Amino acid sequence: MKRSDRLARLVRAAADNGIVVPAFNVFYMPLIKPICDALKAYDTFGMVEISRIELQKFEVPSITAAAEEYSKHADPRVTALHLDHIPVIDEDGYKVDWRPLIEEGIRAGYDSVMIDGSRLPFEENVAVTAEVVRMAHAQGVLVEAELGSVLGHESGPLPPYDELFESKAGFTDPEQAREFVQRTGVDWLSVSVGSVHGAIAGAAKDQQKVKARLDIERIRQLREATGVPLVLHGGSGISLEYVRAAIANGIAKINIATDIRQPYDRTLAEGGTIEDGQRVVFETISDIIQNRYNIVGSATRLEELITLG
Incomplete structure (x- = not known):
């Protein structure tokens, strides 16, 4: 089975069986190791992910360098x-020369x-999106796209959260x-249903995120309408009852970013070493796997499901 076929089947099996795939954003290269180590330690299927924000505004x-570091630790x-x-x-409202970045990811x-x-x-x-699907699928790479507005990365202040949620803007x-x-043939769809990204600018990046809610009925409708696995960005800071209902639907x-970046930043700011920060991230991910998502052993379970299916 091709690796892309296997990944597509694993994520679809997760969607069909109420098992979530956690995807951890890497703001600093030393975060790759504890993410991979925690997923291996708990036999949990998850993703390591890097975005343009980490390239532009972090370290x-x-x-390609992130892919090379990942290859040292990944199973x-x-x-x-x-x-x-x-x-x-x-x-920030600027046009991005996105093609070279997508092409580099595919090559790497x-x-x-x-x-x-x-x-x-x-x-x-x-x-x-259709253009990227053609580019990526030709090389056996899957594609996620976004429809709707998941706020939080903008440099300006967000509107009050309750106002944002009730308006469904x-x-x-x-x-x-x-x-x-x-029309696009995209594999996964990131949707806007109430979550917000963690702040990345100035002092706000160290503040606690708002306690977000999710529009569960909308998630149910989106799943039925699209037939593809759905992705939730801004996964840190959402009330647990909503998270579990979202996974079930x-x-x-x-995607998880703030929950691992802030403890790492605090540890180093308080005089800790990189190794201390890595230990804190490992412990944080361990708690997420065991207590938030209850997905210990999900790698084996998903393999069983795609073998049976």
Whole structure:
């Protein structure tokens, strides 16, 4: 079985059976090791992911360098490497030369890539996403895209969260999502259903995230409309009852960034070593695997499901 076929089947099995695939963002190269170590230690299938934000605003030197470091620690049975959030227009409103970044990820051996055209008009998002699907699928690489607006990375302040949630502004429309998936052939869809990204600018990046809620009925409708595994960005800071309901209704992959970045930053700011920071990240991920998502052994379970299926 080709690696991309296996990954596609694993994530679909997760969506169909209420098992989540955690995807951990790497802001600093030393985070790769404890992420991989924790996934191996708990026989949990998850992803290591790097986005343009980590390249531009944190300490990941390049897409290729991250892939090389990942290869030193990864066990392909329990991990996959994902190129996250390559935007067409970035969080500061600037156009991005996205093609070389996607091409580098494909050349470097990433298992999947994400093109983010969510700040574009619908037709332009469709066109760009379809182009990336053609590029990536030709090389056996899966594609994630985004429809709707998951806020939080912007430099300005967010509107009050309750106001944002009640207005449903920017939430993904199920019928539009159906058309988007049909016209692009995308493998996974990142949806806006109430979560927010962690702040990455200035003092706000150290603040606790808002306690987000999720529109579970919308998730159910999106899953039914699209038929593809759904992705939740901004997975840190969501109330547990909503997280578990989301997983039960079609969210297959949840991105986690703030929950591991902030403890690492605090440890080093308090005089700890990189090794101390890595231990804290390992412990944090261990807690997420065991207590938040209850996915110890998910790697073996998912393999069994795709073998039977």
